[in-house]
Each structure stands twice: as C-alpha cells, then as structure tokens.
Amino acid sequence: MAPYQTTLLIDDDKFTNFYNEKIVKKYNAFDSVQSVNSGADALAYLQKAMDGLVKKPEVIFLDINMPAMNGWEFIEEYSKLDKAFTADIKIIMLTTSSNPKDQEKANDSYFINGYINKPLSITLLDEALNFEK
Secondary structure, X not given: OOOEEEEEEEOOOHHHHHHHHHHHHHHXXXXXXXXXXXXXXXXXXXXXXXXXXXXXXXXXXXXXXXXXXXXXXXXXXXXXXXXXXXXXXXXXXXEOOOOHHHHHHHHHOOOOOEEEEOOOOHHHHHHHHOOOO
C-alpha cells in the first residue's frame, strides 16, 4: 500500500478524534492527520484545500451521528464540490451506528468507500484502506 499524505477525521467527539488520530499516526501510512469536530468545519477545511491553503486529504474518516450536520448531510454537501477535486478522496464511514439502513446507505453511496464500526484499530484501518469499491 502506498503511503498517503493526509487524512481528515470528522467527529463531534474530541476524545474520539484524539484516539483516532493516535491510531492513524501509529499506522505510519500518513504524513499528516487533521481533525475537525463538525461537518461544517470539514467543508471549510476542504474549501481551504481547494484554495491550496491546506493539504488535501486523501482519506476522510466520517462519523454519522453529529449535531448540526450529520455524516449524511456532509455527504450531500460534499457531493456538490468540484468532482476533479473529490475524485480521488476515499471516504470511510466510522460509526457506532448499529442501524442496518446506515450500512446499506453507505454501500449504495457513490462517495463512500467503506463502512467500519468504532473504535478504530490498526486492523480496521488496514481493511478500510485496502477496500476498493
């Protein structure tokens, strides 16, 4: 597996982002790990990346259940971004949701490349990054 430059963690829980950041850094496949606490902050980060102000993420780990803008609402807004920019970004849903409809929706989404349950681990990370939709 080729190393990635940047990953973006999107989760409203700061401890979860902290924990996931540690796991991702331990994995040694990423040069940079960024984390945000909302879908709106993630969209702002992606806009900055499109403007060349921050590194573009190659992988996004997205929580489903967040206040204000949940993971599905983020995907809806993400789908409106420049396709040339988003074409090579992998999005992995990382969730505690046990709702089978969330899994089905993720499988049916063009933008979502994987769906894994929290907590993140090296094994789950390996499976997610090697998953091809």
